[in-house]
Each structure stands twice: as C-alpha cells, then as structure tokens.
Amino acid sequence: MSIQSSMQALTERYPPSMKRISEIVVARPQVVLELTITELAKLCQTSEATIVRFARTLGFAGYAALKLQMAAELAAETAQLGADSSYGSDIAPTDSLAETVAKISGSELFGIRETAASLDLDTLQRVIDAVAGAQRTLAFGVAASNMGARDLREKLLRVGRVALGFTDAHDAISSASLLGADDVVIGFSHSGQTREVCELLRVARAGGAVTVAITNAPESPVTRDADLTLLTSVRETTFRSGAMASRIAQLTIVDYVFVGVARTSYESSVEALRTSRESLARLRGER
Structure with missing residues (x-):
C-alpha cells in the first residue's frame, strides 16, 4: 500500500496530534517535500518527536526516509497519471467536466492497480x-x-x-x-x-x-x-x-x-x- 493510502486508512486510529499530521499530508502530500521537520511540526501544531513517531507508524525510520519515499511515490503517480492529474485529489467547484472525468477515471484506475499490487x-x-x-x-x-x-x-x-x-x-x-x-x-x-x-x-x-x-x-x-x-x-x-x-x-x-x-x-x-x-x-x- 502506498504512503498516502496507508495514511488515509490509519487516520481515524491516530491520536489527535498524529491525526492532524495525517489530514494535512493526505490533503497536500507535497508538503512533505517542501517543508523541513521543524516547519511541518509547526504547521501541524505538534512536536518534531511526534513527526518522527508518525513516520514510524508508516514503517520509516524517520522523517528523512518518509520524505525520500514520498518524493518517489509522487513522481511515479505523475508519470502514470500526468502532471495535471493528482490521484486522490478532490473535485473542485472550478473543475471543468473534462477535468472531473479525468480525476475520477485516473483515481479509479490507479486504485485498482494499487489494490492489485x-x-x-x-x-x-x-x-x-x-x-x-x-x-x-x-x-x-x-x-x-x-x-x-x-x-x-x-x-x-x-x-x-x-x-x-x-x-x-x-x-x-x-x-x-x-x-x-x-x-x-x-x-x-x-x-x-x-x-x-x-x-x-x-x-x-x-x-x-x-x-x-x-x-x-x-x-x-x-x-x-x-x-x-x-x-x-x-x-x-x-x-x-x-x-x-x-x-x-x-x-x-x-x-x-x-x-x-x-x-x-x-x-x-x-x-x-x-x-x-x-x-x-x-x-x-x-x-
């Protein structure tokens, strides 16, 4: 299971501090690539130690390993779905019908692949x-x-x-x-x-x-x-x-x-x- 899917599956089981991290990262996974552990902790109103514990619940030794794997995962999704499509991204009120169809079809196809894998x-x-x-x-x-x-x-x-x-x-x-x-x-x-x-x-x-x-x-x-x-x-x-x-x-x-x-x-x-x-x-x- 991918990092993002794992986080979404585990979100409801996390304590409040980790749940905030999960919700923020699931909503915008690029934040892991863009922020240092200190910056992410501040954004999530938690501590660096909690960020590390969060990474470990996903099977990583720490934040650096999580960031590295997230970068690879997002790159793979972009290669398969295209730069304009984000797997799991929500339907926005400004999306055209074509964009809505692309998001839904891309997400469902990727979901089948990830489930099989x-x-x-x-x-x-x-x-x-x-x-x-x-x-x-x-x-x-x-x-x-x-x-x-x-x-x-x-x-x-x-x-x-x-x-x-x-x-x-x-x-x-x-x-x-x-x-x-x-x-x-x-x-x-x-x-x-x-x-x-x-x-x-x-x-x-x-x-x-x-x-x-x-x-x-x-x-x-x-x-x-x-x-x-x-x-x-x-x-x-x-x-x-x-x-x-x-x-x-x-x-x-x-x-x-x-x-x-x-x-x-x-x-x-x-x-x-x-x-x-x-x-x-x-x-x-x-x-």
Whole structure:
C-alpha cells in the first residue's frame, strides 16, 4: 500500500496530534517535500518527536526516509497519471467536466492497480479455497459496501454455489449465527468501522464459520473477528467517500475471488454459466 493510502486508512486510529499530521499530508502530500521537520511540526501544531513517531507508524525510520519515499511515490503517480492529474485529489467547484472525468477515471484506475499490487496472494488463495470448499457463503456489507457483497453472491450463484446475501443487517446477523465450520462469511467494510459488519463476523466466528473481511483499513475493528483479511488500497475524497473508489476496489477483489473459485472446478463452472445463460434466453428474445 502506498504512503498516502496507508495514511488515509490509519487516520481515524491516530491520536489527535498524529491525526492532524495525517489530514494535512493526505490533503497536500507535497508538503512533505517542501517543508523541513521543524516547519511541518509547526504547521501541524505538534512536536518534531511526534513527526518522527508518525513516520514510524508508516514503517520509516524517520522523517528523512518518509520524505525520500514520498518524493518517489509522487513522481511515479505523475508519470502514470500526468502532471495535471493528482490521484486522490478532490473535485473542485472550478473543475471543468473534462477535468472531473479525468480525476475520477485516473483515481479509479490507479486504485485498482494499487489494490492489485498490494494484495496478499497467499491470503487471497486461502479465501478462494475456503469459498470453493464451503457448503454456504454469506456476503454482507452496509450501503455502498453491500454492492460488492451482492455482486459476489450473484456471481457464485451463477456457477452453482450456495450463496446468501442480505440488505438488512438483522437478517444477515441472525443467518450468520446459524452457520458453522463448513460455511464462509465475508464482511465488506471500507472504513473497517461498520458496527453491523463487525457484529456479523463476531457471531459467525463464534459459530465456527470461516470469516473474511474485505476492507481498506488494516488492523481495524472489522478485522478482529476475521480469520482472513483482504485489503483494498484506495483514497477517498469528499465526492467519492464510501461510494466510488472503494466500491471499484471491492468489486475488483470480488472478481479475483470469483474467478479463483470458478477455476477450482473449471468445466462445471463453464457448464453452469452456459446453463444459467440459456435459461434466460427466452426473456432476451433469443428463442
């Protein structure tokens, strides 16, 4: 995960002094390149020692190492997206329609790339194996995150898997409480804070089901009762918060899981897709 995505994912978990640093740097990452540690500390109304501790939460020895890596990261983003486009930058009221389209498309494409590049393939394989061997798979998320859950359920149904999906949290949690060791429960929460999804995974795990969290926030509440965690890597902004960038990244992971499961029984999956498509032929006017 990039420095900027890591900061955004961790912001809500930081104490107030570090949260101020994170919010300022996420809003304008170039500030790290432009300011000394003393200047940044003054801007963030904190101490140089806190700046160093902040850098260490991101895996760096200190501010100098953070600055060096940030310079490389911003240069790479400029090379891929162009000098006039900033990944994760917000939509401004003065932006033209063309600029708005460029910002959204560039950010979503980069989010998919970053999610793929940072994905733990061993964990992904374990999720695929669990779903492939499951008697039932329950997928659930709240609001925009329910789109990913619904998409996974529908894809699994198309290849003959038993998949459950709900729009009501009470229905989802009560159903999860009845699942066991032969079942898988997958919770979607971009923020990692969604109470309903946390409770879903807690109840499912207590009953013995394999639990999976799909989130943008490592070590967040939603991961506490997850046997396996798949991380997206996107940066949300005012207009895209919890609705666009996160949704695209979640759907990307859904595709990875679905194709992986389908490949475990390739011939039967292809036949199931053909059969289910033909069952709808009359409705499409093909017969």
